[in-house]
Amino acid sequence: MLSDMKDSATYVRAFNLSKQLANLGHDLTLMVVSPAQTFVKASYIKQGVRIVETPNFMHNGLGHFTRRLFLDPGMGILDILSRLLEMRKDGYDIVQLFDHSLNVFLPWYIFKGHLKSKFVSDWCDIFNYEGGLRYAYCFRLDAIYRVVGFPFRTLSRYLEFNLRRKVDGVTVISDGLREFAIRQGVAQNNIFVVEGGADVDAIKPIPKEDARRRLGLPLDSSIVGFLGTFQGDLDIVIQSFTRVKREVPDALLLVIGKPSSWIRSAVADAGITSSFIQAGRCSDEMLPHFLACVDVLTLPLKENLASRTRWPNRIGEYMACGRPVVVSDIGDTARVVRNHDIGLVAGTDIDSFADTIVRLLKDSPLADKMGCKARELACTRYSWALQAAKLEGIYFHLLASPLSNCNDT
Template sequence: MKILMVHPHDLYSPMEPWTIRIVKFAEELARKKHEVRIAYFPMTRCEESSFRGIRVIPLDRTISVWTSIGNAALLCKLSRWADVIHVQKSQFYAVLPAVLAAYWTRKPLHYDWDDWEEKIFYASVRRMRVTAILTGISFRLIEGYLPFLADSVSVASEALRVLAVQRGASKEKVMLVPVGADLQQFRPDRSPDEVRKKYDIKDALLVLYHGQLHSCQYVRLFLEAIKLILKTQDPERLRFMIMGSGSELGALKMFARELGIGGEVIFTDFVPHADIPRYIAAADICVAPFDDNEVTRCKSPLKIVEYMASGKPVVASDVGEVRNMLEGAGLLVEPGNPEAFAKGILKLVGDEALRKTMATAARQRAATKYNWRCSVENLERAYEKSIGG
């Protein structure tokens, strides 16, 4: 099968880490002998190249009518080669040319819906200027109509499956394709020593959060839980690490100082994705805090499956897809509740046998369901439905 993938972000930029899903899809599809090309939108102009063995074609991210026409023309040319056009996310500058190309060349269109972008956008935007209003409208229109227009849809969560059907997609053509972990990168036998030595962690238990630090993450909940934990626990026995970067990093450091725990929390700042497995390997307990809202009910959090594949016990807020993902491989606690989150962490801190049991269950669950091989098997079925029409 020949698959043309279209993605709105820069494959090469650490400033746009939202390309993991499509790159892992492409790598796994290529491993299964499909032909894959990715058309993407770099932050700066560049030439066609090879990315991890996949042919990648840059398009122009400049926002103008003529640029859109040029992108659509190039995608039409590329679409003649393909059996199916795969578009991920809902940025208008990528979706509109992809849809036009698919319809012009009469090729099946597949939509991969992994986040409710409209709700994320409104939760993240700070000032509703004209451009922000127009961007929000574009997300609403695209996510409102694209499930109906596409020949098949893959979704990252059950909540998005329901939304897709409500918005006109045929039930038979909506396929659940959750995030997966790379089982070779994330594995239990990695040594924890390098990272623990770097941060002088020694014999303490390390509780780790990994993820982007922006307004739709819920790290403040973790920080509030840490303050509660340290009221009863020796700081020498427990260490806490927040791995990642983003627009909220400075505010989170300030919030930690306001809580009186600034000296007890390690903020790593940006860590390349290739290095994340080493950091998770250093942890004894991993966490995934969330509130309960429209954004989190639709999420299929990548951090959770990477924790699981690494063989780590997890404390996570019980919202959306999280319960289905963990299923006995972690502790579920009430979302948005720092007291419940602190109790969950303390339960694992005080029970080494439970930590070991959950660690084994986590790796097993990742190996049998939450990995990119399993995800791509479902994606292939969606493509077949699309082509079968």
């Protein structure tokens, strides 16, 4: 398994699938960029998975600036060298490529004609199209990026699309992304849908009152929650919450994730500072308590191609904790919420999103019923163990096929 930065959303997907594959009896190595090691790699076993943390030289410091400015696609020299040396061992039946950054692309490109391994690329987010992460990360440096970033944009787009056309198989996170991949020239019979999962062992339902006492939150207020590493759609919730407050005056908005100045500014501009709780990043131990303390969880999405093809990690965490969700009517997550009755689907406008939140806040029996269904769905259909079993089947299918795309130029 080749991934990019440790503790990124992609790493969460890669590690959870690796952990469950290890539970099925497979030997797994997951390579990620270390958050701490600058010049040397580190290797250790975590929950049955061999983790190799490669040096972060050229990823932090000045490298971090260039990464944000140019969307530096994994250009750390020591990182890439460590991965190439690891790949030379030629002991892998499957090499799963998470992301399309250079430190993932180069090991495939160099060894694709020399190893017996099958190469599988995982596509979990559109990066270089409308609404993609490239634009989200660079909005503050947009003017500079447009002037000097052309070579990097060209490279990033080439890596994102060319890689998926050449590997033995492509796993995608949603039906929407599958259709997009087909339009980009990826062979239809090489595409397999492996949705995001729910960590039902780490996140379990906790009584709401117990969670609030643990966190020191009021027992009698209505709490609306948002969880997100990538918070580009949070403004929908903030703007909606001003309307929610008019209908439910005691309501509080809880945001779990990395704090930022733009969130504080948006909250102040909306006039809801006194009703806003910024939990920041929380530990794995405390996350179930923060999720359990809310009445309604939110999954806002903006109308663009990236949103229509996404499967945000947070939907799995929402389902696992047993709380109902309000989701924008966009993409596969809206279909799941609607079809399985685990929450309510709102329109794509602010008023509709607010009204849908209010409806659940004012109907506790309905909210509780939907929360129970969400937990059941997480355990029976969307656990990481079930997603890993699906991925295992894909691997066996590819290994049984004598054909390989990786020798194509």
